[in-house]
Amino acid sequence: MFKRVYLFYFLLITNGVLLGQSDCNNAVSYGAVGSASLSANLTQNNFYWFSFTTDGSHGKIEISTCGSSFDTNIDLFATCSSSGPMVSNDNACGKQSVINYNNLTSGTYFVKISGKNNESGSILFSVKTPTSPDPPALVSATAFDDTVALSWSNVINATQYGIYQVVDSNSGMTCEEQGLKADCDGNCFSMEVSGAWIGDGYCDDGSFGVNFNCSLYEFDGGDCASGQVADPSLIEKPMAFKLSKVSES
Secondary structure (H helix, E strand, C coil): CCCCCCCCCCEEEEEEEEECCCCCCHHHEEECCCCCCCEEEEEECEEEEEEEECCCCCCCEEECCCCCCCCCEEEEEECCCCCCEEEECCCEEECCCEEEEECCCCCCEEEEEEEEHHHHHHHHHEEECCCCCCCCCCCCCECCCCEEECCCCCCCCCCCCCEEECCCCCCCCCCCCHCCCCCCCCEEEEEHHHHHCCCCCEECCCCCCCCCCCCHHHHHHHCCCCCCCCCCCCCCCCCCCEEEEEEEC
């Protein structure tokens, strides 16, 4: 009589789609930065873990779930025993997520992917060095009564477009009269900057283009009072300029 032994693996591969791992210690190996994208399936009320390696030579890496079928959240961990993530992201490319991190030291890192509001679906996961897009070509502007229509050719490697209206500093108008707000130094900025940056855990003391480190903004919602100053060389956060952001697509 022969005994039949069946081995069951939590990691299954079906038609090139990875199924599994909800445990960091059994994270699916992505490989080194720059490897080919991986597809996976996330089940409801679960997490999906990937690990990747870097030799520390990349000035910036981009961890992405762009192209996934559901609203994702991603967290980057140094180890499976870390008390919390190094950095997290929710919506960066539509409802999907992107983490940009500068000067990541060599080693193995872990990424946890979850669905917002317990959503589930297919995951498209990549870790790469981002390529800066070229400026768009064939840009045109057409006026229609009180609106302006802008158009341009598609830009490779661009996942998001921002449209800005330059503030006329010679107009003699206050920031408020231009539909903007003024920071602690009197620089104009769009309303959405204060909503997203005040109280985000990092002291905006001018390092990113705006200064909220004064009593008017309650010392950046308490961020500056705690002494936690953002390091622009480590945290990927866009600069705020003296521009009024009109729309984003």
